[in-house]
Amino acid sequence: MKRVKCHNRCFAPLLGITILLLGWNDCRAQNEKLVFTPHWIPQAQFAGYYVALDQGFYKDEGLDVDIVHATANIASLDLLKNGEADVVSSFMLDAMEQRAKGVPLVNIGQLSQHSALMMVTKKKSGIDTPQKLHNKKLGIWSSGFEDVPLAFMQEHGIRMDLIRILQTVNLFLVDGVDALMVMYYNEYDQINNCGIDEDELNTFFFSDYNLDIPEDGIYCLEDSLNSKGDAYAGFLKATLRGWEYASQHREYALDLVIGEMDRAHLPNNRVHQRWMLEKVLEMMNPGKKKVTKGQLLKSDFDRAMEVFRMAKETQGLQTFGFEQFYQLPAGSKK
Amino acid sequence: MKITIDRTDEGFLVVLNGRVDTTNYNAFENSIAHLYNEKGAAIYLDCSGLDYISSSGLRIFLTLQKKVKVQGGMLKIFAMQPQIKEIFDISGFSSIFSIYPDYETAKHAG
Amino acid sequence: MNRNRLSFKIIVRVLLFCFILGGSIFTIYYLFARKTIERESRENAIHLAESAVYKIEEIINPAEMIPNNLAWIMETNTLSRDSIYAFLKQLVRNNESVFAGAIAFEPHMFSEEEYAFAPYAYRSGEEIRSRDLWSPAYNYFIMDWYQIPALLKKPYWSEPYYDEGGGGVLMTTYSAPFYRNINNSRVLAGIITIDISLEWLTEIVNSVKIFDTGYAFLISGNGVYVTHPNASHIMNQTIFTYAKEIDEPKIREIGRDMISGRSKFSNVDLKEIGKVWIYHTKIPSSKWSLGVVYPHREMYAGLRNLNIMIFMLSTVALVLLTIATIRIINRQIGPLSKFARAARSIAGGDFDTELSAVDENHEMKELHDSFRFMQEELTKYIADLKETTSAKEKIESELRIARGIQTDMIPHIFPPFPNLPEIGLYASLESAMEVGGDLYDFFPIDDDHLCFAIGDVSGKGVPASLFMAVTITLIRSMSDKNRSCAQIVESVNKTLTINNESNMFVTLFVGILNLRTGELQYCNAGHNPPVLLNRNQEPRMFSNTKAIPVGIFEVFDYRDETVVLDKSDQIFLYTDGVTEAEDADKNLFGEAALIKSLSENRDKSSKELTDRVKQSVKEFVNGHTQSDDITMMCITYWGKNENKIK
Numbered sequence A: 001m002k003r004v005k006c007h008n009r010c011f012a013p014l015l016g017i018t019i020l021l022l023g024w025n026d027c028r029a030q031n032e033k034l035v036f037t038p039h040w041i042p043q044a045q046f047a048g049y050y051v052a053l054d055q056g057f058y059k060d061e062g063l064d065v066d067i068v069h070a071t072a073n074i075a076s077l078d079l080l081k082n083g084e085a086d087v088v089s090s091f092m093l094d095a096m097e098q099r100a101k102g103v104p105l106v107n108i109g110q111l112s113q114h115s116a117l118m119m120v121t122k123k124k125s126g127i128d129t130p131q132k133l134h135n136k137k138l139g140i141w142s143s144g145f146e147d148v149p150l151a152f153m154q155e156h157g158i159r160m161d162l163i164r165i166l167q168t169v170n171l172f173l174v175d176g177v178d179a180l181m182v183m184y185y186n187e188y189d190q191i192n193n194c195g196i197d198e199d200e201l202n203t204f205f206f207s208d209y210n211l212d213i214p215e216d217g218i219y220c221l222e223d224s225l226n227s228k229g230d231a232y233a234g235f236l237k238a239t240l241r242g243w244e245y246a247s248q249h250r251e252y253a254l255d256l257v258i259g260e261m262d263r264a265h266l267p268n269n270r271v272h273q274r275w276m277l278e279k280v281l282e283m284m285n286p287g288k289k290k291v292t293k294g295q296l297l298k299s300d301f302d303r304a305m306e307v308f309r310m311a312k313e314t315q316g317l318q319t320f321g322f323e324q325f326y327q328l329p330a331g332s333k334k
Numbered sequence B: 001m002k003i004t005i006d007r008t009d010e011g012f013l014v015v016l017n018g019r020v021d022t023t024n025y026n027a028f029e030n031s032i033a034h035l036y037n038e039k040g041a042a043i044y045l046d047c048s049g050l051d052y053i054s055s056s057g058l059r060i061f062l063t064l065q066k067k068v069k070v071q072g073g074m075l076k077i078f079a080m081q082p083q084i085k086e087i088f089d090i091s092g093f094s095s096i097f098s099i100y101p102d103y104e105t106a107k108h109a110g
Numbered sequence C: 001m002n003r004n005r006l007s008f009k010i011i012v013r014v015l016l017f018c019f020i021l022g023g024s025i026f027t028i029y030y031l032f033a034r035k036t037i038e039r040e041s042r043e044n045a046i047h048l049a050e051s052a053v054y055k056i057e058e059i060i061n062p063a064e065m066i067p068n069n070l071a072w073i074m075e076t077n078t079l080s081r082d083s084i085y086a087f088l089k090q091l092v093r094n095n096e097s098v099f100a101g102a103i104a105f106e107p108h109m110f111s112e113e114e115y116a117f118a119p120y121a122y123r124s125g126e127e128i129r130s131r132d133l134w135s136p137a138y139n140y141f142i143m144d145w146y147q148i149p150a151l152l153k154k155p156y157w158s159e160p161y162y163d164e165g166g167g168g169v170l171m172t173t174y175s176a177p178f179y180r181n182i183n184n185s186r187v188l189a190g191i192i193t194i195d196i197s198l199e200w201l202t203e204i205v206n207s208v209k210i211f212d213t214g215y216a217f218l219i220s221g222n223g224v225y226v227t228h229p230n231a232s233h234i235m236n237q238t239i240f241t242y243a244k245e246i247d248e249p250k251i252r253e254i255g256r257d258m259i260s261g262r263s264k265f266s267n268v269d270l271k272e273i274g275k276v277w278i279y280h281t282k283i284p285s286s287k288w289s290l291g292v293v294y295p296h297r298e299m300y301a302g303l304r305n306l307n308i309m310i311f312m313l314s315t316v317a318l319v320l321l322t323i324a325t326i327r328i329i330n331r332q333i334g335p336l337s338k339f340a341r342a343a344r345s346i347a348g349g350d351f352d353t354e355l356s357a358v359d360e361n362h363e364m365k366e367l368h369d370s371f372r373f374m375q376e377e378l379t380k381y382i383a384d385l386k387e388t389t390s391a392k393e394k395i396e397s398e399l400r401i402a403r404g405i406q407t408d409m410i411p412h413i414f415p416p417f418p419n420l421p422e423i424g425l426y427a428s429l430e431s432a433m434e435v436g437g438d439l440y441d442f443f444p445i446d447d448d449h450l451c452f453a454i455g456d457v458s459g460k461g462v463p464a465s466l467f468m469a470v471t472i473t474l475i476r477s478m479s480d481k482n483r484s485c486a487q488i489v490e491s492v493n494k495t496l497t498i499n500n501e502s503n504m505f506v507t508l509f510v511g512i513l514n515l516r517t518g519e520l521q522y523c524n525a526g527h528n529p530p531v532l533l534n535r536n537q538e539p540r541m542f543s544n545t546k547a548i549p550v551g552i553f554e555v556f557d558y559r560d561e562t563v564v565l566d567k568s569d570q571i572f573l574y575t576d577g578v579t580e581a582e583d584a585d586k587n588l589f590g591e592a593a594l595i596k597s598l599s600e601n602r603d604k605s606s607k608e609l610t611d612r613v614k615q616s617v618k619e620f621v622n623g624h625t626q627s628d629d630i631t632m633m634c635i636t637y638w639g640k641n642e643n644k645i646k
Helices: A002-030 A044-054 A076-081 A092-100 A147-156 A187-193 A222-227 A229-248 A250-263 A270-284 A298-311 B025-037 B055-070 B082-090 B103-108 C002-076 C081-094 C144-152 C199-206 C239-245 C249-259 C301-347 C363-409 C461-478 C485-497 C590-600 C606-621
Strands: A032-037 A063-067 A087-091 A105-110 A117-122 A137-141 A161-165 A179-183 A201-205 A216-221 B002-007 B012-020 B042-053 B074-078 B098-100 C098-105 C119-124 C127-132 C161-163 C169-182 C185-197 C215-219 C225-227 C264-270 C274-282 C289-295 C423-430 C438-444 C449-457 C506-514 C519-525 C531-533 C561-564 C569-574 C630-637
Touching: A032 A076, A032 A229, A044 A063, A044 A229, A044 A250, A044 A270, A063 A229, A076 A087, A076 A092, A076 A105, A076 A216, A087 A092, A092 A105, A092 A147, A092 A216, A092 A298, A105 A222, A105 A229, A117 A147, A117 A187, A147 A298, A161 C144, A179 A187, A187 A270, A187 C239, A216 A222, A216 A229, A222 A229, A229 A250, A229 A270, A250 A270, A270 C239, B002 B025, B012 B025, B012 B055, B025 B055, B042 B055, B042 B082, B042 B103, B055 B074, B074 B103, B098 B103, C002 C098, C002 C169, C002 C185, C002 C199, C002 C215, C002 C274, C002 C289, C002 C301, C081 C098, C081 C119, C081 C127, C144 C169, C144 C185, C169 C199, C199 C215, C199 C225, C215 C249, C239 C249, C249 C264, C249 C274, C249 C289, C301 C363, C363 C438, C363 C461, C423 C438, C423 C449, C423 C606, C438 C461, C438 C630, C449 C461, C449 C569, C449 C630, C461 C485, C461 C506, C485 C506, C485 C519, C531 C590, C569 C606, C590 C606, C606 C630
Parallel strands: A032 A063, A032 A087, A137 A161, A137 A179, B012 B042, B042 B074, B074 B098
Antiparallel strands: A087 A216, A105 A216, A117 A179, A117 A201, B002 B012, C098 C119, C098 C185, C119 C127, C161 C169, C169 C185, C215 C225, C215 C289, C264 C274, C274 C289, C423 C630, C438 C449, C449 C506, C506 C519, C519 C561, C531 C569, C569 C630
């Protein structure tokens, strides 16, 4: 025993130095540092990213990913624009708007293939058709997402008073607005979790009104993509892997989500997050669309562009094509 | 058959009722047997209620008469019904018994 | 247990009855106690909840007063920027329950040049600080605390929240709108808010103690847990997500009742602590609601302990009752099995079986005595039976002997004298069950004289039959051609009288018929007079005799009598068995009936005539038991040298 101890003492410093040198070289050589910003506060909507990070999928791709959340006041695209984030998730129509405004961002992977956007009214209000929404107050996020409802109103020939809200459903609950914009995976369930039964609500899923616009996608700046395409390819690959793993291990994914929310001091509960994970995963399913995971269909892009033009004053904005907007990272092109 | 025996001033009055036949002649003999030993007794036998008598019964009459005579007494039979009298007549017993039409006649007869 | 089947049944039934009775009493008691506990718990729950609500209201009400009063000041006065800050700081300082206060103005309302102004005073440690809430990053116009009262134009209690500036303290904000008259119209000027820490609220609600695991909780208007013993519920869960989590739709119903401001009792199964009673009632000022939770397990714990005690006592009582019952029953009906054994033993023939002794004054004693009586009676009866059986056997053998003697002594062969054509003779003797001692006989004395006799011995049975045998023997030995009938009878009489202690006698008719002349000499010693039948005349009875039966007096003067028969005359002789034959009503056949029967059959042969009379008697008695011998003899005189016709 004594001899062994002696040997350890002799070789330990040397060994430590060797590892330090080797490790240093290793990190420098392989780990590309990426800051990823999801477009909203921590929740199950981003479960796949947390899983990919926790499971070391990013590390497997030689990436050192740091997740920095956006807030209700600062959008993820702003962080991308000012260089604080290398890669972000964003709502497609918001990204298109930024691109039109000249921000050179590109979609490197479309995760959600469907629209979770919807409007709800209370059944007791009697509003159950698009026409009855005419001249009614619609609660809508101050942070955006208005393109689809605006296109909806235009297509149905109605107008509504848009009441900007920050994020809660309280105004709708106290009847401060007649209708509320909600995400099926989030606010819709929140309303339910405040004691309003599903059968007390009328729902207007935009996807039912030929407005099934894909939503969450991954974006980066065009320059960055050109300079480190392999890193973004790895990020996309690891992210898709993360989502796949999350769908197979939902409770584990929820543990990570709750952990993130706790760290951000956000009220959270598993029941709601479970609903969200389930619905977000449903949105990622191609369904009737002939599309592979992460792919953006040109037809969806075209329809989105149509909606965008309908909703926004396009004068003075740049135009761009599908190929400019959707560019797969170099490494993921097989 | 029913027998009553009373001691009277004259001696004994035996009243015989019913039938005397082979089924009860023993009882008849037993009930009057004590008279066999009465010295010089006068025995009055009332046959008004006697409906029938068989030869076994006659034998007891005969025995009683013999015994009484040996003791110096006498047997007087009275008030026989006609059919009983007939039996006595047929058998010739009428000639060896003292037979009277009624009690009074029997008492006063020598 | 088989041997004690009865006792087993009694024990089982007694115990079953006790068990059912006990069970019923216990159930009634239990239900009653449970009801009482429930009622008291209900009252207690209501009391607890109401008093907690009262305490909460005591703090909330003054807090509500501040913005309301402030709104009045703001509406009537125009204050400078500095004085507003000073005023707000003073307000926060003076109200301990107030964490912060703000006056947020509508756009350009405070001054034309300023878009937004929201002076805010708040506690920071011991200090009271102030600042303008407005910044492009903090657009208060879309905040719930501003937007909702502004749109609804009425005060609003915000959902609880963790205040980031206040060190993560749970807060709620009370917001009230205030107005200004501009161009003679009342327009919204802004919102006045008071932030209140909810720590005191948590304290009040947590101070409600219900047993060990019962508790009170508070939910906001959205159903969010504001206070709950499980800290992870607070602000994270709503009562509705909790309902989903434990998959109990009933909780959701309770939640909906709570946020709609109802007071109600509900019974529900909370997975963590089991079944509970929940009573909830609203906090009138806010839309919040307080619930108190009564765990069944603890609510009924006292009752359960009592039940365990009662159950244990009942078990002990039942065991004791069982033991006592078994002992009593076995003692009481134990003798029964002994009796049963004794009965089997007696049935097996052992009449002296010993019976076990039993207590006095006891139904068993009666049974024992009955048993003893039965035993004794059986013994006696069996003894009697043996005796009677042997006596009967003896009698029957005697009767057989008697009948044997009788039948052996009389001639049976008919016609008896085939070589004597002068007479036709037939005789019949039917013995009664108990032989009566009848007799008949006939025999020729010489070629011309036939002697015949018929008689009846007094008494019955063997003595009578022996007497009869002696009489027949004597008649035969005494008869010769030198003696007359009376002489024969006298001889017989003399012999029979000697040593006749029992005074037996025989009625006897003896006749001697001269076959040549038809002269009939006879002597009747007390016998029934025969009947003379002549073809041309009615039957005629011989006159009664004066002579007494033989065997009575040693010396008696018997006389001969004589009658001459014509040819084909018949003499019919009989014993009293014929005339005294009885039917069921004890009517006698009688002489008249006999004469009638003879008259009807007077041209018949001896045998035929006898048979016809016998038939008449038989018809008369009609099956009634024959009590005396029935004897008949008929002699037809045909005369000498006449050809026999009949």
